[in-house]
Amino acid sequence: MVKGKRIGVDLGGTTAKIGVVNENNEIVERIILPMDHKPPFEEAIKAIAEAILQLGDIASVGFGVPSTLIPGSDIIIHANNLGWKNADIRGELKKYLKDIPVYIANDADCAAVGEMMHGAAMGVGNTLMLTLGTGVGGSFIYQNKLFLGGNGFGFEPGHISIERNGISCTCGNRGCLECYASATALARAAVECKESALLARLIDENHGKANAKMVFGAAAAGDHAANRILDDYINALAVGVANLITLFGPDLVVIGGGVSGAGERLFAPLRELAYGMVDGIDVMGRPPIVPAQLGNDAGIIGAAMLDYALN
Amino acid sequence: MVKGKRIGVDLGGTTAKIGVVNENNEIVERIILPMDHKPPFEEAIKAIAEAILQLGDIASVGFGVPSTLIPGSDIIIHANNLGWKNADIRGELKKYLKDIPVYIANDADCAAVGEMMHGAAMGVGNTLMLTLGTGVGGSFIYQNKLFLGGNGFGFEPGHISIERNGISCTCGNRGCLECYASATALARAAVECKESALLARLIDENHGKANAKMVFGAAAAGDHAANRILDDYINALAVGVANLITLFGPDLVVIGGGVSGAGERLFAPLRELAYGMVDGIDVMGRPPIVPAQLGNDAGIIGAAMLDYALN
Numbered sequence: 270m271v272k273g274k275r276i277g278v279d280l281g282g283t284t285a286k287i288g289v290v291n292e293n294n295e296i297v298e299r300i301i302l303p304m305d306h307k308p309p310f311e312e313a314i315k316a317i318a319e320a321i322l323q324l325g326d327i328a329s330v331g332f333g334v335p336s337t338l339i340p341g342s343d344i345i346i347h348a349n350n351l352g353w354k355n356a357d358i359r360g361e362l363k364k365y366l367k368d369i370p371v372y373i374a375n376d377a378d379c380a381a382v383g384e385m386m387h388g389a390a391m392g393v394g395n396t397l398m399l400t401l402g403t404g405v406g407g408s409f410i411y412q413n414k415l416f417l418g419g420n421g422f423g424f425e426p427g428h429i430s431i432e433r434n435g436i437s438c439t440c441g442n443r444g445c446l447e448c449y450a451s452a453t454a455l456a457r458a459a460v461e462c463k464e465s466a467l468l469a470r471l472i473d474e475n476h477g478k479a480n481a482k483m484v485f486g487a488a489a490a491g492d493h494a495a496n497r498i499l500d501d502y503i504n505a506l507a508v509g510v511a512n513l514i515t516l517f518g519p520d521l522v523v524i525g526g527g528v529s530g531a532g533e534r535l536f537a538p539l540r541e542l543a544y545g546m547v548d549g550i551d552v553m554g555r556p557p558i559v560p561a562q563l564g565n566d567a568g569i570i571g572a573a574m575l576d577y578a579l580n
Numbered sequence: 581m582v583k584g585k586r587i588g589v590d591l592g593g594t595t596a597k598i599g600v601v602n603e604n605n606e607i608v609e610r611i612i613l614p615m616d617h618k619p620p621f622e623e624a625i626k627a628i629a630e631a632i633l634q635l636g637d638i639a640s641v642g643f644g645v646p647s648t649l650i651p652g653s654d655i656i657i658h659a660n661n662l663g664w665k666n667a668d669i670r671g672e673l674k675k676y677l678k679d680i681p682v683y684i685a686n687d688a689d690c691a692a693v694g695e696m697m698h699g700a701a702m703g704v705g706n707t708l709m710l711t712l713g714t715g716v717g718g719s720f721i722y723q724n725k726l727f728l729g730g731n732g733f734g735f736e737p738g739h740i741s742i743e744r745n746g747i748s749c750t751c752g753n754r755g756c757l758e759c760y761a762s763a764t765a766l767a768r769a770a771v772e773c774k775e776s777a778l779l780a781r782l783i784d785e786n787h788g789k790a791n792a793k794m795v796f797g798a799a800a801a802g803d804h805a806a807n808r809i810l811d812d813y814i815n816a817l818a819v820g821v822a823n824l825i826t827l828f829g830p831d832l833v834v835i836g837g838g839v840s841g842a843g844e845r846l847f848a849p850l851r852e853l854a855y856g857m858v859d860g861i862d863v864m865g866r867p868p869i870v871p872a873q874l875g876n877d878a879g880i881i882g883a884a885m886l887d888y889a890l891n
Contacts, residue, residue: 337860346863395730411730418829419706419722420864428859429823431744433816440859442822505744511753512740516827518729548739548751549648552657553731 273328276321277573279376279565280304280334282350285317288566289324290573294387296566298324310356318365331372331572333379334358340421343373372575375423376568378415380525380561381408382578383571388562389523397519398561399426399510401526405447409517415578416517427451431508449505452528455481458498465494485531503538510539511546514556525561536560584639587632588884590687590876591615591645593661596628599877600635601884605698607877609635621667629676642683642883644690645669651732654684683886686734687879689726691836691872692719693889694882699873700834708830709872710737710821712837716758720828726889727828738762742819760816763839766792769809776805792839799845814849821850822857825867836872847871 277296279286283305289298300320304313321330336348345356362371374382381390381398390396394413400406405427409416417423427447428440435444448454459468459479467490471483484502487495510522522543528535540558544550563570571578588607590597594616600609611631615624632641647659656667673682685693692701692709701707705724711717716738720727728734738758739751746755759765770779770790778801782794795813798806821833833854839846851869855861874881882889 337863339863346860409730418827419831420829420867422829422860422864425826425859428826429740430819430857431741433742433819442857442859508741508744512823513827515736515739516729516824518731518733520730546741546753548736548753549657549733552648552650553733556731 273326274324275328275573276324276330277379277569277571278317278321278330278332279379279568279572280317280332280348280351281376282335285313286565286569287317287320287324288569288573290570294570294574296569299569300324304351307352310351310353311361313351314358314361315365318362322365327366327369329370329372329573329576330362330366331374331379331575332358332362333374333376333568333572335376337422338373338375340417370576372572372579374415374572374575374579377406378408378417378423378578379569379571379575380563380567381410381523381571382415382574383563383567383569384523384525384561385410385413385571385578386574387570388567389559390521393521395518395520396523397510397513397517397521397556398523398525399506399513400561401450401452401506401524401528403451403453405451405509407513409513409519410578411517413578426509426513429509429512431505431512446505446509450502450509452481452526454505455484455498455502455528458502459484459495462494462498465492467492468495481528481531485534488534499534500538503535504542507539507542507546510543510558514543514547514550518553519556521556522558523561524558525567529560584637585635586639586884587635587641588690588880588882589628589632589641589643590690590879590883591628591643591659591662592687593646596624597876597880598628598631598635599880599884601881605881605885607880610880611635615662618663621662621664622672624662625669625672626676629673633676638677638680640681640683640884640887641673641677642685642690642886643669643673644685644687644879644883646687648733649684649686651728681887683883683890685726685883685886685890688717689719689728689734689889690880690882690886691874691878692721692834692882693726693885694874694878694880695834695836695872696721696724696882696889697885698881699878700870701832704832706829706831707834708821708824708828708832708867709834709836710817710824711872712761712763712817712835712839714762714764716762716820718824720824720830721889722828724889725891737820737824740820740823742816742823757816757820761813761820763792763837765816766795766809766813766839769813770795770806773805773809776803778803779806792842796842796845810845811849814846815853818850818853818857821854821869825854825858825861829864830867832867833869834872835869836878840871
């Protein structure tokens, strides 16, 4: 039994969400600090640390950050949305939190830990999680611990190539999974589509901006072009999921991000296609492929539980 | 210090190679039993076990088998080249070996363990090994142990798709790495090539059979078509290696199989291409990409060391 409050912090580009997580892995108290004014690193960490300390009786603090971290030192390499580079978050937090144990991880990894502790992957030892958003993020929980790879830099499924001569990715590689399977990729396909009056109208009504929801909506209304776009999107996602099942042998696959709310129009073909692409799937058994459950709370809950999931 | 002889067995389609491995991880005694007459399972295991027992003073026996194994029970699912299916190798061996500890793994995994213990990956904690042969086999040594995936069925890099609408693979999937990066794929490209008189002559002189060596030979002689074939081959291999570096963060990449003897015509462009495809490679550091060192002995040495590499 832990004594004191376990704190999880989900640090994003617009807010820092601080939560107190109880012994049932539920959030029982919240503080939200704005970050959209892009405060300098030291100022932001001071504000977060002071807010945490005001909660009193702190047992531990877990931090999810939107960046890759240097293994060992936990230095933020580049938090794009915050404009922070090479920032020593552990050192800066320690100035205020002193001897309180601090755990730090990538935000996608925190979300996966949250799903493992209290969501779709509760009680499952080996879970693959993919989050479909601006990019494709992901985590692998291996034997109840975060798999961070041999070098400790973490698991980067968005940047495996599924079309070696495909689209040029922002990372410099070609055909990366996130070029085809992110929510952004689905919205881009809608914008580029010239054959759907319905999609064109929906985009127009939304001031020229497309999103994944429009494509699912148009497809549900029977629009042929929208259904073709979705079929291709789901095929790409299935290739990514199948490659990862082939390599990692998860017990469960959890899909997060806004797109994961699309229901069986996404999940039914995704399962059928992905299982069909894995050699020996019937000997190994088909890992269920399910939506994430915790939504935005996963990051806070997972951050508070990091001590459990980090080696 | 282990007391008694550590035995490694490399069971293949044409021979069972039995070796006594000393404390320096060298093979000091060998027995080779023919398997090309395709003996029934029980008969073959009896012959191997009796040969082992004649060596006397046995500490442990490790077995590398050309099949996926059922996790836990070590049942051979399908040893294609031997014609064995659902064979209880552990149970059958125990009839003869009684209380001698027995360790069993896939043959590719044994080769990787051999390279880790006494070859190219000696002293390295996290090694990715790919073996380029009829297919593309592979193993990942993670924190000094064989990574067998969440479900324990092992690591199957040959069947990740690198061209989602690519060539149909024997496994049912499309665009699998081994369709492009196996030694077989390189030989097939030579046969299909219509623009090289030199390649056509080499294949003709070899009774219509192409192999990887011919392509490297013709390329070295300045043949343009052979160089184009090689460039495409190395590109595909680089995509596979880059995808695996992105996901597994190895400290070292070891390439085995006959093709790995091709020297810098293979390795120089492979390194340049693969590193260029990995997002954040300069932050993580470039894992060396090197040829395997032990050749055919890797399987025996690794089998004898399995107790060290299995959890």
